[in-house]
Amino acid sequence: MVSVRGLAHQYPDGTRALRGIDLDVATGEAVVLLGHNASGKSTLLKALTRLIEPTEGAITLDGTNVIAAGPRDLRTVRGRVGTVFQSINLVDQVSVLSNVIHGSLGRQSSPRNWFAWMASSATRDEAMECLERVGLAPFASRRADQLSGGQRQRVAIARVLMQRSRIVLADEPVAALDPRAGREVMDLLWQIVAEHELTLVCSLHQLELAESYGDRVVALQNGRLLLDGRIGDLSRADLAGLYAADAGSARADEPAAELGDLVDRAASGGPR
Numbered sequence: 001m002v003s004v005r006g007l008a009h010q011y012p013d014g015t016r017a018l019r020g021i022d023l024d025v026a027t028g029e030a031v032v033l034l035g036h037n038a039s040g041k042s043t044l045l046k047a048l049t050r051l052i053e054p055t056e057g058a059i060t061l062d063g064t065n066v067i068a069a070g071p072r073d074l075r076t077v078r079g080r081v082g083t084v085f086q087s088i089n090l091v092d093q094v095s096v097l098s099n100v101i102h103g104s105l106g107r108q109s110s111p112r113n114w115f116a117w118m119a120s121s122a123t124r125d126e127a128m129e130c131l132e133r134v135g136l137a138p139f140a141s142r143r144a145d146q147l148s149g150g151q152r153q154r155v156a157i158a159r160v161l162m163q164r165s166r167i168v169l170a171d172e173p174v175a176a177l178d179p180r181a182g183r184e185v186m187d188l189l190w191q192i193v194a195e196h197e198l199t200l201v202c203s204l205h206q207l208e209l210a211e212s213y214g215d216r217v218v219a220l221q222n223g224r225l226l227l228d229g230r231i232g233d234l235s236r237a238d239l240a241g242l243y244a245a246d247a248g249s250a251r252a253d254e255p256a257a258e259l260g261d262l263v264d265r266a267a268s269g270g271p272r
């Protein structure tokens with residue numbers, strides 16, 4: 001379970017990226033986070049495990065008070081929260097198998113687990129099973145930087161399995177992929193989340209994907225939580241509200257056009 005109250009973050013240059021966010025995500029629930037560029041999605045996802053230190057607010061992840069956690073507890077929390085980020089993802093210079101084994105560092109922090117060849121056979125076997133689940137067992141000994149973008153995200157998903165995470169944070173996991181690879185990665189992520197009853201918060205730019213995968217959708221605008229609901233239930237006013245962003249915090253780009261399409265379709269009662 002993820003519980004956030006009054007979460008705020010101000011960057012050192014004065015940018016207020018998050019302003020009083022309240023959010024609850026139940027265990028086993030998958031939430032899609034939407035919003036224009038610069039609305040605060042990445043900041044929120046990073047703040048949940050204090051990769052970015054919140055300026056104010058409370059965060060509880062599966063019962064742990066993240067804000068009060070000392071360095072040791074924070075390491076444990078981070079070790080148990082899976083991440084599928086667009087950046088900060090795999091260690092390029094080591095093998096795919098080592099990257100998956102790194103997922104176990106939070107629960108068995110043996111330095112042997114930095115490299116596949118040093119890990120115990122039980123750890124290696126478990127990591128191989130995780131790679132098999134994402135269809136990448138044949139790539140186990142390949143260096144991570146020799147994979148395609150879609151394969152890299154699959155490795156990140158295998159690492160989530162190896163972590164035995166209960167909570168997964170995904171920051172635009174398919175933004176850099178072509179539509180087909182993006183769908184494949186999204187299918188896999190959603191299957192694994194459902195199989196293991198994981199709690200997922202996943203930011204997406206593509207409304208099309210949000211419509212396909214997002215049961216519950218949370219939208220941010222200019223650091224504030226703008227709406228929270230089932231995508232099928234969102235009214236035109238809700239969606240149109242996404243446009244009220246101040247000009248300084250949103251760029252006129254493709255996601256804006258997609259949001260516009262949805263507003264138009266919702267207004268005309270046409271198919272989504």
Ligand SMILES: Nc1ncnc2c1ncn2[C@@H]1O[C@H](COP(=O)(O)OP(=O)(O)OP(=O)(O)O)[C@@H](O)[C@H]1O
Nearest residue numbers: 011013015017035036037038039040041042043044
């Ligand atoms: N390191 C930083 N220093 C100062 N301001 C920052 C920093 N990182 C992000 N910001 C600002 O914080 C705001 C929120 O950024 P954030 O990256 O969280 O938005 P986002 O919704 O994830 O955007 P995108 O969809 O473009 O990835 C933006 O105004 C951004 O310019």
